[in-house]
Amino acid sequence: MQGFTREPGVRGPLEAVPTAGKRKILRWAATIAIGGFLFGYDTGVVSGALLFITRDFGLTAAQQGSIVSVLLIGAMVGALSAGRVADRLGRRRTLALEGAVFVVGTLVAVSADGYGMLLLARVVLGLAVGGASATVPVYLSEIAPAEIRGRILSANQLMITVGILVSYLVDLAFSGSGDWRAMFAVGLIPGAALTIGTLFLVPESPVWLIRNHRSGEVRELIASVTGEQRADQLIAKFRRTREERQRTSGDGEPQRQGWRALTARSVRPALIVGVTLAVIQQFGGINTIIYYAPTIIQNTGLTASNSIFYSVFIGLINLVMTLVSIRLVDRLGRRKLLLGSLLGMLVTVGLLGLSFVVALPSALSLVFMILYIAAYAAGVGPVFWVLVGEVFPPSARAVGSSASTTVNWLSNFVVSQAFLPLAGAIGQGQTFWLFGVVCLLGLGFVARFVPETKGRDYGAVDADLQSRFGHGPKPEAIRQRG
CATH class of the missing domain: 1.20.1250.20 (MFS general substrate transporter like domains)
Structure with a gap:
């Protein structure tokens, strides 16, 4: 299994952010939390669609169960691989990629002509769901100042529940016609929004920028929410804390890296x-x-x-x-x-x-x-x-x-x-x-x-x-x- 190699114990360099800066961070968080919405939508939409898919494809009870649960297999793979990808490409590009995978999986589901193709679509959607479930909380924690971290981290769970509710409403809207393909197709909108929003509306994680020695970019990012004078102080403090925690673990023993820490x-x-x-x-x-x-x-x-x-x-x-x-x-x-x-x-x-x-x-x-x-x-x-x-x-x-x-x-x-x-x-x-x-x-x-x-x-x-x-x-x- 591969997890994020985020600096141990260091959530992010942002703290004591003024009100205007907090509003900006909340806007970034709202865009990123579209990943949580897609998590909820694609896990919930199948509930209503399954009634009509079973009718059209003549599914057995075991096949119905597999249509639901195969998404979770893809999600496990997506969650395990998301860390390596996000460390290499950055959190922002990884989320954009996950949005694109959502779109591809949805298109395959909409065009499915039988059980096998629909099963494949659910696997692809699962990869995106799992990737988002791992990437979104990490990004949110790395941009969140301590004083509003609870609200920002909760935004992901909130958007998951919104996604589930919307999926039920969409299922209801198309239940009269029994058009399960339209139920899936609605997911194209937030999938495209996640890709476009993360590429053009939000910055890269400051933690990732520091880890990759992109000092100019991280200073510009932090200054945009804290002001020029405060930015240098926060970056210096973050680096000192990171270096100290890299040297030792909480009990004073040499720190174990990666999965060995468990x-x-x-x-x-x-x-x-x-x-x-x-x-x-x-x-x-x-x-x-x-x-x-x-x-x-x-x-x-x-x-x-x-x-x-x-x-x-x-x-x-x-x-x-x-x-x-x-x-x-x-x-x-x-x-x-x-x-x-x-x-x-x-x-x-x-x-x-x-x-x-x-x-x-x-x-x-x-x-x-x-x-x-x-x-x-x-x-x-x-x-x-x-x-x-x-x-x-x-x-x-x-x-x-x-x-x-x-x-x-x-x-x-x-x-x-x-x-x-x-x-x-x-x-x-x-x-x-x-x-x-x-x-x-x-x-x-x-x-x-x-x-x-x-x-x-x-x-x-x-x-x-x-x-x-x-x-x-x-x-x-x-x-x-x-």
Whole structure:
């Protein structure tokens, strides 16, 4: 696996940016976050399109599952290769390339004449989705001043939820005609926008410019948001910090580079937390709802068009609750949101399963589904992406986040591939109950092993994390350090 070789522990040289500069950075972030929108759109649009693709191509349950899940295989490959490409070409050109791949994959999907060609299109789209999932957060973190980093990093998750909602609305708009090709074709617009926007509207990452010794360009970029006088001071400070952190790791031992950093004993607790949360986020059942919402609702007795219509509410509540989470994550903290989210998911997915087992009215199934999405979007959904950027030590932050993301995509693939066959074998309601078991286990894991990171520097976070794994003083002894 190949991750970003961003300077360990150094997010970016920008800090204390005036208001006018922050507005400019937010505009850049909005353009880059189109990659997150495409992530959401191309993973969500298949939910409604699948109803009509199955009709036109006569797909089996296994083929339906593969049309959904093969995108995730491409996404794993795209995420793993994005780091090498972005280090070589730069973040901006890599994002433009990913936008072009989105366009190519969409064109192949629109012109597909059978199952095989559509499968190929989904692989190509997956490469772009995975690449964007890895590149967008890195770029955003490297341009974000500390004082607005939370909002900027949350923009990616927000745009993912917007993309999912828009995909549902597009599916609804074309459900009357059953034109699944048009559903895919709409994705050409944001794909082209990402390519054009990143090439002409945003600068290269200042971190990448410094690493590649392009001092004149990075000074011009930083001066454009901080002013001439402040630019030289920030560049000098950034270089000093980078050099110091390259010499040693957080515990004073020689720093391990690249993927070898994850083998250090002190890094294992963070790796366990990152990877386990990645598994919990997916095995809690979220993407069975996102991908198969119309199919699930149709099984309650509603028509295809009505199923797509009601799935729009799922996308809307996903968006609204993500906005709520963005406002709360720096107020309540990560642990409270995670625990409350998992508890809500446990209760609602259990009720959703019950609604299918005892054949409750379809309206109740829809209510339970919406409440489940609300619980997920308020915590587990966005907080996972926040924590993987906070629990790893400086020497392993980039590769640790990459490893967690890869496991997230792999878990996503397994669940989406297995859902329809498993539901057919043991029942749809019983399958949802299995997701409830995962939520219950997740509650125990978060309560025992996940530290609070709100308002803490890395030293305090690591002390808490190590103590939870029995490697240091109890959390009470280090609480004041946060």
